[in-house]
Amino acid sequence: MTINKTIKKTIIRQNEHSIARDDISKNALKVLYRLKDAGYQAYLVGGGVRDLLLGKKPKDFDVATDAHPDEIKALFRNCRLIGRRFRLAHILFGRDVIEVATFRGPHEGGTSPHAGKNEEGRIIRDNVYGSLEEDAIRRDFTVNALYYNIRDDSIVDFTGGMQDLHNKVLRMIGDVSTRYREDPVRMLRAVRFAAKLDFTIEPEAHQLIFELKELLDGIPVARLFDETVKLFQGGYGLNCFRLLRRYQLFELLFPLTEALIKETGEQNSATLKLVEQALINTDERIAQGKSVNPAFFMAVLLWYPMQDYKNRFIERGQHEVEALISASREVITRQQAHTSIPKRFSMMMRDIWHMQSQLQHPTKKRALRTLTNKRFRAGYDFLLLRESVGEHELKAICDWWTDIQTRSPEEQEQMCSELGGPKRRRGADKSRRRKKRKAVKLTVEPVSSQPGNTQA
Numbered sequence: 001m002t003i004n005k006t007i008k009k010t011i012i013r014q015n016e017h018s019i020a021r022d023d024i025s026k027n028a029l030k031v032l033y034r035l036k037d038a039g040y041q042a043y044l045v046g047g048g049v050r051d052l053l054l055g056k057k058p059k060d061f062d063v064a065t066d067a068h069p070d071e072i073k074a075l076f077r078n079c080r081l082i083g084r085r086f087r088l089a090h091i092l093f094g095r096d097v098i099e100v101a102t103f104r105g106p107h108e109g110g111t112s113p114h115a116g117k118n119e120e121g122r123i124i125r126d127n128v129y130g131s132l133e134e135d136a137i138r139r140d141f142t143v144n145a146l147y148y149n150i151r152d153d154s155i156v157d158f159t160g161g162m163q164d165l166h167n168k169v170l171r172m173i174g175d176v177s178t179r180y181r182e183d184p185v186r187m188l189r190a191v192r193f194a195a196k197l198d199f200t201i202e203p204e205a206h207q208l209i210f211e212l213k214e215l216l217d218g219i220p221v222a223r224l225f226d227e228t229v230k231l232f233q234g235g236y237g238l239n240c241f242r243l244l245r246r247y248q249l250f251e252l253l254f255p256l257t258e259a260l261i262k263e264t265g266e267q268n269s270a271t272l273k274l275v276e277q278a279l280i281n282t283d284e285r286i287a288q289g290k291s292v293n294p295a296f297f298m299a300v301l302l303w304y305p306m307q308d309y310k311n312r313f314i315e316r317g318q319h320e321v322e323a324l325i326s327a328s329r330e331v332i333t334r335q336q337a338h339t340s341i342p343k344r345f346s347m348m349m350r351d352i353w354h355m356q357s358q359l360q361h362p363t364k365k366r367a368l369r370t371l372t373n374k375r376f377r378a379g380y381d382f383l384l385l386r387e388s389v390g391e392h393e394l395k396a397i398c399d400w401w402t403d404i405q406t407r408s409p410e411e412q413e414q415m416c417s418e419l420g421g422p423k424r425r426r427g428a429d430k431s432r433r434r435k436k437r438k439a440v441k442l443t444v445e446p447v448s449s450q451p452g453n454t455q456a
């Protein structure tokens with residue numbers, strides 16, 4: 001790999017940096033000690049070192065070593081080898097996973113069957129091992145390539161990461177264009193780290209995002225879904241969202257949502273309000289150590305696009321419930337061409353959407369069932385969110401649901417018995433609708449011919 005600076009190894013001694021062993025998780029230390037005691041090199045690297053130096057709590061701890069995957073496996077009973085593109089070892093401590101990667105070397109110029117790029121320069125195989133120094137220059141940003149050495153508690157810096165950390169700059173290691181082409185997801189990572197750390201993206205890396213962003217189209221949708229979750233559910237979702245939009249990356253990930261924001265203009269966009277408020281709530285929940293579910297936020301992102309399709313289906317003669325089902329399927333299918341949505345999440349999104357009308361119009365018969373539905377909490381939170389960003393006509397019904405949750409079972413039954421029954425559609429009305437539906441059915445575009453219609 002070409003690197004635009006001469007590599008200079010700098011060692012920052014224990015008393016010259018702020019990381020203490022106590023800051024590192026017990027499990028990460030166990031892994032580091034065991035590797036070291038077996039005679040291997042062992043370093044903490046990546047976000048763990050970066051975040052500790054910034055006084056933040058790391059999300060996870062990654063370890064780099066000269067031990068090969070099989071050698072790592074031989075050392076740890078609780079080890080799983082994973083990955084094809086990158087072969088990695090996961091050391092499992094219950095739910096805590098320490099990722100251990102063998103130092104990687106350069107993949108260019110060689111004929112090794114273990115490494116390779118496609119015609120666009122994207123890395124498709126990456127299993128050539130190398131030295132510590134080679135491993136450093138393969139990483140994405142200088143601040144992510146700082147190595148904490150368990151042998152003497154020093155930090156090794158080959159790329160000027162300490163200086164960039166001090167200046168709050170995100171700088172790509174090596175030639176920016178080559179590195180974005182090798183892995184276009186680095187553009188999303190740049191935005192995520194800039195948003196999370198409040199760093200500026202160095203000018204060339206900043207500018208090239210606008211020029212190369214379409215390369216993200218070539219990335220598998222499952223990987224884009226994973227990145228999306230990291231962007232929006234990493235505790236800095238609102239910053240990430242705003243920055244993604246500034247870089248015109250959001251429209252590549254969620255074109256239906258962005259199109260609606262553009263249509264009404266930011267000032268009047270109900271979509272924008274809903275999404276931003278959901279992100280404010282998500283960031284707050286994460287700060288309080290509460291759980292968040294990707295399905296809820298995906299349901300938020302696609303709520304208005306779904307409404308839009310629902311209205312179109314109604315115009316084409318479908319009745320309310322049928323249109324809701326068709327629109328949910330349509331929007332989820334279209335989104336899956338851009339980011340996958342695992343089935344368990346798409347099912348929950350539909351449940352949240354479909355529950356909205358039951359929550360808005362509770363009936364004597366159904367209200368108690370709605371209350372005990374396993375998705376009630378998500379559906380109710382969604383209703384409150386909608387009310388809070390402008391659907392103020394939902395206030396009374398939100399209060400009713402808030403109230404009923406605090407009541408005894410007898411009181412709950414009493415409250416439900418005071419509700420009305422479902423509105424009955426008259427026979428004549430029904431047959432008129434049926435006729436209309438029949439007439440327009442022929443004009444509805446066949447959904448199955450749309451791109452990305454794989455599963456819903």
Ligand code: ATP
Binds near residue numbers: 046062
């Ligand atoms: P966080 O865990 O807080 O999201 P991180 O920097 O630890 O941030 P990870 O995805 O855990 O990010 O990756 C660990 C390290 O692996 C990174 O710091 C970086 O050095 C390297 N890395 C990860 N993804 C890439 C990539 N796409 N290209 C180059 N290096 C990468």
Ligand code: MG
Binds near residue numbers: 046060
């Ligand atoms: Mg990490």
